[in-house]
Amino acid sequence: MAIIAEISIEADEFLLGQIIAEYPGLSVEIERVVPAAKRVMPYIWGYGSDLRSFEVAMSESPNVRSITALDEYDDRALYKIKWEDPAEQLITGIAQTDATILEAHSDEEWLFRIRFEEHAGLARFNQYCTEHDIAYRLNRVSSLADIDANGDDYELTEAQYEAVSLAVERGYFKVPREVEYEELADELGVSVQAFSERVRRGVDKVLQAVFLRPNSRNP
Numbered sequence: 001m002a003i004i005a006e007i008s009i010e011a012d013e014f015l016l017g018q019i020i021a022e023y024p025g026l027s028v029e030i031e032r033v034v035p036a037a038k039r040v041m042p043y044i045w046g047y048g049s050d051l052r053s054f055e056v057a058m059s060e061s062p063n064v065r066s067i068t069a070l071d072e073y074d075d076r077a078l079y080k081i082k083w084e085d086p087a088e089q090l091i092t093g094i095a096q097t098d099a100t101i102l103e104a105h106s107d108e109e110w111l112f113r114i115r116f117e118e119h120a121g122l123a124r125f126n127q128y129c130t131e132h133d134i135a136y137r138l139n140r141v142s143s144l145a146d147i148d149a150n151g152d153d154y155e156l157t158e159a160q161y162e163a164v165s166l167a168v169e170r171g172y173f174k175v176p177r178e179v180e181y182e183e184l185a186d187e188l189g190v191s192v193q194a195f196s197e198r199v200r201r202g203v204d205k206v207l208q209a210v211f212l213r214p215n216s217r218n219p
Contacts, residue, residue, distance in 0.1 A: 002115060003143050004102065005122055006157070009110045009136040014090035015063055015083075016042070020106055022057065023050040027197055029105035030091075031078070042083075042091055047076045048193065055079075063088070093128040097121045105201070111157060160202035162188065167199050 011017030020028050026048040046054060058067040058081065065082040072078075083091070094101060094114060099121055103113040116122045122141070129136060156164065166187065171178030185195035 001119075001143055002117055003119060003122060003141055005112075005114050005116060005125075005141050006139040007112045007114065007136045008139055009090070009112065009134075011106065011110060013134050013136065014110075015088045016044075016081075016091070017106065017110055019054075019057060019061065023048070023054050025193075026050040026054055027106055027193060029103070029201075030101055042081050042088075043070075044079050044081065045076060046079060047197070049075065051075070051077055089132045090129075090134055093125060093132065093134070096128065097125045099125060103201075105197070111159075156202050156205055160198045160205070163195055163198035164202040164206075172199075 009017070011021040016028070020026060026046060028047070029045050031043045031045055055067060055069065058064050058079075063084050065084050067082075068080045070078045070080055094112075098117060100115045101112065102115055103111070105111060114125075116125070128134075163184070166184055167173065167179075170184060172181075172184065181192050181196055181199075185192045188195060190198075
């Protein structure tokens with residue numbers, strides 16, 4: 001039975017996190033990972049004001065074969081990264097256990113939501129991390145059946161739920177708007193960028209659950 005594991009990991013536990021941590025104005029989320037021969041190629045979104053510095057740092061890293069910007073906007077870009085084998089051990093471990101990254105993004109720490117085909121896959125991933133001295137915290141494990149049985153479970157993280165519920169309660173989505181992100185972020189003690197991304201990801205999950213999930217309760 002397929003399961004979904006939610007894990008938290010500090011930035012210094014894996015290479016990409018270490019590089020990102022040097023740019024406090026940059027936030028990153030992994031869109032997908034593609035195994036290619038002995039290498040893995042993650043596709044990541046970068047957000048913030050330090051994109052150019054991040055590109056230079058990645059291109060100069062001896063652990064990176066190449067970094068390519070596929071799509072660019074004002075303050076965000078989609079990159080394809082080719083690592084030198086076996087540079088990025090965490091991402092390699094996920095690929096070797098045939099797992100799928102459903103969500104991965106940086107905040108104060110990194111949050112990963114990973115789908116394994118069975119519990120044995122999670123066990124292999126845990127063994128891989130132990131062998132490579134990668135420390136992580138397992139927050140939650142759920143089966144797809146558990147998620148499907150609860151139509152009101154939008155799979156928000158605790159931080160996303162806290163941010164979205166606060167924005168709704170304070171009237172951020174009302175017209176006219178009754179509060180701004182700066183005030184809400186200050187109330188939670190996080191940066192405006194971090195708060196904004198929590199709300200964006202949380203709202204996106206809710207909307208996808210309502211409009212794209214099979215048998216959704218549309219009017």
